[in-house]
Amino acid sequence: MVASSFAVLRASRLCQQGWKSWARLLVPPPLSTGGWTTWARTNATLSVEPEARSCWDEPLSISVRGLAPEQPVTLRSVLRDEKGALFRAHARYRADAGGELDLARTPALGGSFSGLEPMGLLWAMEPERPLWRLIKRDVQTPFEVELEVLDGHEPDGGQRLARAVHERHFLAPGVRRVPVREGRVRATLFLPPEPGPFPGIIDLFGVGGGLLEYRASLLAGKGFAVMALAYYNYDDLPKNMETMHMEYFEEAVNYLRSHPEVKGPGIGLLGISKGGELGLAMASFLKGITAAVVINGSVAAVGNTISYKDETIPPVTILRNQVKMTKDGLKDVVDALQSPLVDKKSFIPVERSDTAFLFLVGQDDHNWKSEFYADEISKRLQAHGKEKPQIICYPAAGHYIEPPYFPLCSAGMHLLVGANITFGGEPKPHAMAQLDAWQQLQTFFHKQLGSECLHVSPKI
Ligand SMILES: CCCCCCCCCCCCCCCC(=O)SCCNC(=O)CCNC(=O)[C@H](O)C(C)(C)COP(=O)(O)OP(=O)(O)OC[C@H]1O[C@@H](n2cnc3c(N)ncnc32)[C@H](O)[C@@H]1OP(=O)(O)O
Numbered sequence: 001m002v003a004s005s006f007a008v009l010r011a012s013r014l015c016q017q018g019w020k021s022w023a024r025l026l027v028p029p030p031l032s033t034g035g036w037t038t039w040a041r042t043n044a045t046l047s048v049e050p051e052a053r054s055c056w057d058e059p060l061s062i063s064v065r066g067l068a069p070e071q072p073v074t075l076r077s078v079l080r081d082e083k084g085a086l087f088r089a090h091a092r093y094r095a096d097a098g099g100e101l102d103l104a105r106t107p108a109l110g111g112s113f114s115g116l117e118p119m120g121l122l123w124a125m126e127p128e129r130p131l132w133r134l135i136k137r138d139v140q141t142p143f144e145v146e147l148e149v150l151d152g153h154e155p156d157g158g159q160r161l162a163r164a165v166h167e168r169h170f171l172a173p174g175v176r177r178v179p180v181r182e183g184r185v186r187a188t189l190f191l192p193p194e195p196g197p198f199p200g201i202i203d204l205f206g207v208g209g210g211l212l213e214y215r216a217s218l219l220a221g222k223g224f225a226v227m228a229l230a231y232y233n234y235d236d237l238p239k240n241m242e243t244m245h246m247e248y249f250e251e252a253v254n255y256l257r258s259h260p261e262v263k264g265p266g267i268g269l270l271g272i273s274k275g276g277e278l279g280l281a282m283a284s285f286l287k288g289i290t291a292a293v294v295i296n297g298s299v300a301a302v303g304n305t306i307s308y309k310d311e312t313i314p315p316v317t318i319l320r321n322q323v324k325m326t327k328d329g330l331k332d333v334v335d336a337l338q339s340p341l342v343d344k345k346s347f348i349p350v351e352r353s354d355t356a357f358l359f360l361v362g363q364d365d366h367n368w369k370s371e372f373y374a375d376e377i378s379k380r381l382q383a384h385g386k387e388k389p390q391i392i393c394y395p396a397a398g399h400y401i402e403p404p405y406f407p408l409c410s411a412g413m414h415l416l417v418g419a420n421i422t423f424g425g426e427p428k429p430h431a432m433a434q435l436d437a438w439q440q441l442q443t444f445f446h447k448q449l450g451s452e453c454l455h456v457s458p459k460i
Pocket residue numbers: 131132133134135205206207208209210211212233272273274275302303318320323333336337367368412413416417419
């Protein structure tokens with residue numbers, strides 16, 4: 001296993017910091033307290049850099065000025081998703097002797113997180129609605145994050161001293177969004193600003209289907225042509241996923257490879273969960289796939305048959321008696337799939353693939369045994385004289401390894417199981433895993449797809 005390093009991330013974070021812009025965003029009236037000394041300050045300012053807006057995957061510099069020396073304050077964040085669900089985080093801080101507070105230098109004293117966490121107010125958000133996952137549906141609009149500074153350390157906060165609203169965007173400047181309806185292919189292609197050609201990537205999500213675009217749109221901001229590909233429960237595609245026909249995915253690969261703005265000869269694949277399993281199947285059956293990143297995928301067909309021409313891979317047996325209950329009343333299905341070493345016909349024939357692989361694994365994935373699957377794929381590839389894949393394991397990370405700063409979704413409704421299940425993961429290590437995984441997959445694709453490390457300016 002390759003240990004991951006976070007040093008690179010810190011360096012890139014520092015490079016992205018822009019110039020300081022202090023803006024007093026809200027000045028509440030002074031407290032009337034009958035002569036008692038209070039901490040509330042009328043001249044506190046909250047500064048967020050970049051100013052006013054940024055890309056979702058970009059780090060922020062958050063600081064407060066104009067507080068009293070050593071003043072205790074609580075910082076709060078809130079975001080409303082497109083379904084109206086609220087996500088919140090808060091942390092207690094103490095200003096320095098000069099009445100300042102910089103989240104890059106001042107540790108949180110408790111709350112949704114503690115310690116030095118400059119981005120904790122984003123990644124530590126929790127949904128107000130239980131088991132709700134933060135999903136961005138329309139990438140053409142930003143999420144608005146409201147930040148507040150409150151006097152004192154009371155859980156519900158004291159007087160509001162300052163407030164800022166910051167837009168987090170999913171389309172970097174100049175990135176183009178092109179809906180695709182070609183033959184049977186239903187997708188959205190994101191192209192970096194011209195001129196191309198750009199290395200091409202197909203992006204696949206998992207059970208639930210639909211067409212989620214936010215990862216593809218963010219990745220296009222890093223110099224890739226990324227096509228978010230729907231495969232069921234979208235438009236005129238099948239409503240369910242009884243059989244996954246590789247011919248559909250082949251059509252999508254051919255479409256992207258022949259696109260005038262996509263650099264050849266081969267393309268990349270990115271898939272999470274069921275999307276990782278399908279990416280593995282595509283890399284095993286189809287031609288023209290140079291590189292694949294599988295995030296917590298399976299090496300077995302799960303829940304449906306995979307077919308290509310006259311071959312079929314049947315799904316592994318479900319071991320219903322292995323479903324356990326957690327103390328929180330959630331189902332834990334991690335042991336509920338038969339091993340593909342037993343159900344050998346369900347093992348995707350990865351040995352046929354000449355694709356370079358990167359496996360990103362949450363070691364606390366409770367959806368299924370991602371680490372075991374990655375290890376078995378590695379063994380199978382090497383036993384057939386193929387290149388050893390890169391495997392990066394993240395301790396205490398769960399199933400949904402998303403782009404940076406998405407809050408952990410540690411439990412939720414699983415549409416295949418029909419019940420709420422645990423997905424695993426602890427907020428802090430999961431957040432660190434997301435940050436590292438995002439860098440690792442970009443580095444891997446740039447290397448394998450032969451591109452220069454082009455970045456679209458995140459300035460919006
Ligand atoms: C006892 C038996 C044992 C069996 C033991 C078997 C073991 C078995 C092992 C596991 C095997 C796994 C194998 C693959 C593991 C993956 O693949 S994990 C899943 C990864 N999936 C993804 O990342 C794709 C997610 N995409 C989606 O879920 C859909 O595209 C979206 C985003 C929900 C949008 O779809 P849509 O049709 O527009 O959704 P919408 O109508 O708004 O809502 C549909 C439902 O989703 C819910 N929903 C919508 N938004 C959200 C949200 N933000 N948060 C939470 N829920 C939401 C809604 O409430 C709604 O539910 P209902 O009201 O119908 O109950």
